Amino acid sequence: MLKAKSLLLLFIAATIGLTSFAQDTGRKTISLNDQWQFSKEGGQVEQVNIPHTWNDKDVLDDAPGYYRGLGIYKRKLKLDESLKSKEIFLVFNGVAQEAEVLVNGRSAAKHIGSYTRFIVPISAYLNYKNDVIEVKANNRFNEDIPPLTADFTFFGGLYRNVSLLITHPVHFLQTDNGSGGVFITTPQVSASSASVQIKSAIDNASANARKVQVESTIFDAKGNSVTRHTTALNINKNEHKTITQDIRSIPKPELWSTENPYLYRVVTKIIDVKTKSVIDQVSNPLGFRWFKFDADKGFFLNDKPLKIIGASRHQDYENRGNATPDALQIRDVELLKAMGGNFLRVAHYPQDPQILEACDRLGILASVEIPVVNTITETDAFTNNCLNMQTEMVKQNFNHPSIIIWAYMNEILLRLKFSNDKPRQQVYFDHVRELAQKLDSLTRKLDPSRYTLLVNHGAWDIYNKVGLTKIPMLVGWNLYSGWYSGVPEDFGKFLDRHHKELPNTPFMVTEYGADADPRIRSFSPIRFDKSVEYGIKFNQVYLNAMLSRPFVAGGEAWNLADFNSETREETMPHINNKGLLTIGREPKDTYFLYQAYLLGKPYLKITSAHWKDRTGTADSAALTSTQPVQIATNLKSAELVLNGKSLGVKDAVDHIIDWQVPFVNGKNQLRVVSGSQTDQADINFQLQPFKFNDDQIPFKNINILLGSKRFYIDEKEHQLWMPAQPYRAGSWGWIGGDPYKGTNNRITYGSDKNILGTDNDPIYQTQQVDIKQFRFDVPDGEYDLALYFAELVGGETKEALAYNLDNNHKKEVAEQRIFDVLINGTAFLPKLNLAADFGYTTAVKKTIRITVQNSKGISIDFNAIQGKPVLNAIQLRKIY
Incomplete structure (x- = not known):
């Protein structure tokens, strides 16, 4: 069956070669995403489709590191001999990170860099019989190729679309840094008129000189021709020429804006003078807009002030790595627009062409940058690769009206080299500054119409000292006050400092955020607890500070969605949880908060509706448990109704309204009302008895x-897991000890280590240290009890995340910890030594069935032999 399918595909390809050019209307683009054979170096061969990465699974396991090496892709290509008169190219939109393309065993091209397109002419290598395409891709570490280190995963593979491009010998140039050969600018734009300049590079690969016409037509959004410009051109064999067409006045253009992203289309054709036939044709978007950044007043689009608020984006997706299909790429931009965002920082590298096309259509302003992150290598090769990447990025994306900024560095002084050798460090700083200046100068030369951007982290003094705040047209700051360091209120102070000390330099907040694990909730949120509620508080402070300061051009939340970072551990290992969406693109409460701040239409949302299943202890002898519920809104006030009963009207504070809701056991219907706006949610609540002898609330289980x-x-x-409480007679709780607070001054809440052997890391990342006893005053019966342990102190010392700016990371000294665990006076786990018996940071679960009689309940005693006993979690289930 597979063989028959392959033959059919080859027949289709042959048919394309025979018939598609009957009318000779120009180029043909054919997808080559199917029928590839893939193998790692020395590994087994498997059949795959593109997009593909070999790291979609190994970046998520508990083993440190992931495969960074050679991957080999092969594919047969059946082309009809009638195509010998054509020019044939392979188009690769993204191969990570070193690529060599071979055709019939002969090397046709090499490319460096994971994130930009490259186009390979292959006509000279084809036999038009049984051609074989081979791509050698390698994502190994190479000190001459950025990025060197970063807080994201360097996936390998042929992970973006691949296509076959067939053109006439006279065609738009395909060998200019992966560009399309046509570059469009708008030298003058106003509400009354606009001018357009079109530069087209034409290549003649035929054996004869040719006379052609280059015709450019501008169409409006309805497909009507607005203007047409034709230029005659004589081009010699094996020559390429560039022509410039100036369209000096288009009256009253429809302007492109974030509210009205009106797109014109420029269709440029090469027409054979003799036959009058179109021999090549390309189409590009055209948007008429003008913009500026002002150091005092912020950003202006078409002379109107516009506060930039949006997000940054990484390109990976849940269980797919970077091999993300087109539809999911486009959906990210749609979700940003639906959030009310008007800006996308394409970070930290150029992304799939679909992203900027969607920004053009939807009215999302954009910046794009190359992956010079954290550190540089002081070699000519590294510098040249950076310059090549910047050139490719600008030329390939030149015609997108959504782009207003080209960027080239991110937090480059985060990981300082040569800290113990100040003279050598100064040499390194000089190299960093020189590279920045080269990239900035190159960018301004390639495209004088847009701004340049260099992005720094919040170390004000060093970036100013090295001179990096003086090079770009626009400064970006990545600020995490209240997360990696300090408190959220420090954020506004930093903004004011920039405006005071660099009063003539416009700036944006290019990153800010706090981890929000969607599985973790808290009624008393604090830094590093990873709760959604802390994320809400954090983002309120930041949004208020930026919106209230006109001189702040805008800010981009880090990040639009959670993304993969293999070296991270924390509550969801290998995932950075700062996204407003999950890695599977489910909205978090923080996403709803942004909608409340940004949407221009009435908005009302029960954010806590995402927390559909809850548990909690009854309030005293009542049959309810009172817990907070949050509503996000841009309205002044709202009323909350629980199971048909009003809980009153409350005013919004910073777009959030909090109610204390008395939940009953079982289903709870919530409905919020404000004028004509409503929202509703069903919350399933498991009510725990205040005391176990309460017959009205039968006990089932508790975690x-x-x-x-x-x-x-x-x-x-x-x-559903809930926080522990001190022991209360007739109920349950711990006796003795204190919460684990880590072994350095930064983490004051549990551990951020990866717990081996479980996907439920938060169960094991907190513990009571020096616990004496845990009691359940349950009635007589049969119960299943489970005790959860993990040794959080000791083990392999790993490199601290550089992003934790106040991290006093030091080698942990593992203490000897041995203790007995007794249940109702009987030994259950004698001489328990977690580190020796199971290993460090390893999930340990021990279960037992208990018969409770004579109204004794359940007592778990922890008797120290050496060190302090610990307990991470406990679970009790009644059998009968």
Whole structure:
């Protein structure tokens, strides 16, 4: 069956070669995404489709590192001999990160860089019988290729679309840094008129001189021709020429803006003078707009002030790595628009062409940057690769009206080299500054119409000292006050400092954010607890500070969606949780908050509706448990109704309204109303008895996190975990000890280590240290009890994340910890030594069935032999 399918595909390809050029209307582009054979170096061969990465699974396992090496892709190509008179190219939109393309065993091209397109002429290598395409891709570490280090995963593979391009011998140039050969600018734009300049590079690969016409037509959004310009051209064999067409006045153009992203289309044709036939044709978007950044007043689009608020984006997707299909790429931009955002920072590298096309259509302003992140290598090869990447980025994306900024460095002084050798460090700083200046100068030369941007982290003094704030036209600051360092209120102080000390330099906040694991909730959110609620508070402070300061051009949340970072551990290992969306693109409460701040139409949303399943202890003897519920809105006030009963009208504060809601056991219907706006949600609540002898609330099961003030939702096993409480007679709780607070001054909440052997890391990342006892005053019966442990101190010392700016990371000294665990006076786990018996940061779960009789309940005692006993979590289920 597979063989028959392959023959059919080859027949289709042959048919294209025979018939598609009957009318000779120009170029043909044919997808080559199917029928590839792939193998790692020395590995087994498998059949794959493009986009493809070999790192979609190994970046998520518990083993440190992931495959960074050679991957080989092969594909047969059946072309009819009638195509010998054509020019044939392979178009690769993204290969990570070193690529060599071979045709029939002969090297046709090499390319460096994971994130830009390259086009390979292959006519000279074809036999038109049984051609074989081979791509050798390598994502190994190479000190001469950026990025060197970064807080994202360097996926390998042929991970963007591949196509075959067939053209006439006279065609638009395809060998200029992956560009399309046509560059469009708008030298003058106003509401009354606009001018357009079109530069077209024409290549003649035929054996004869040719007379052609280059015809450019501008069409409006309805397809009507607005103007046409034709230029005669004589071009010799094996020559390429560039012509410039000036269209001096288009009256009253429809302007492109974020509210009205009106797109014209420029169709440029090469027409054979003799036959009058079109021998090549390309289409490009055209948007009429003008813009400026002002150091005092912020950003202006078409002379109207516009506060830039949006997000940055990484290109990977849940369980797919970077091999993300077109539809999911486009959906990201649609989600940003639906959030009310008007800006996309394409970070930290150029991304799929679909992204900027969507920005053009939807009215999203954009910046794009090359992946010079954290550090540089002081070699000519590294510098040249950076310059080549910048050239490719600008030329390939030149015609997108959504782009207003080209960027080239991100947090380049984050990981300081030569800290113990100040003279050598100064030499390094000089090289960094020289590279920045070269990139900035190159960019301004390639495209004088847009701004240049260099992005710094919040180390004000060093960036000014090295001189990096003086090079670009626009400065970007990545600020995490209240996350990596300090408190959220420091953020506004930093903004004011820039305006005071660099009063003539416009700037944006290019990153800000706090981790928000969608499985973690808290009623008393604090830094590093990873709760959604802390993310809400954090983003409120930042949005208020930026919106209230006209001199702040805008800000981009980090990040639009959670993304893969293999070296991270934390509550969801290998994932950076700062996204407003999950890695599977489900909205978090923070996304709803942005809608409340940014949408221009009435908005009302029960943000806590995402927390559909809750648990909690009854309020005293009541049959309810009172917990907060949040509503995000851009309206002044709203009323909340629970199970048909009003809980009152409240005013919004910073676009959030909080209600204390008395949940009943089972289904709870919430409805919020403000004028004609409504929203509703059903919350399933598992009510725990205040005391176990309360017959009105029968006890079923309870899952408790020790040393924690957060709730955890185990989505896979549908279990709800709640914070522990001190022991209360007739109920349950711990006796003795204190919450684990880490071994350095930065982490004050649990551990951020990857817990081996589990996907439920938050269950094991907090614990009660020096615990004496845990009690359940349950009535007589049969119960299943589970105790959860993990040794959080000791083990391999790993490099601290450079982003933790106040991190006093030091080698942990593992203490000897041995203790007995007894249940109702009987030994259960004698001489338990977690590190020796199971290993460090390893999930340990021990279960037992208990018969409770004589009204004794359940007592778990922890008797120290050496060191301090610990307990991470506990679970009790009644059998009968």
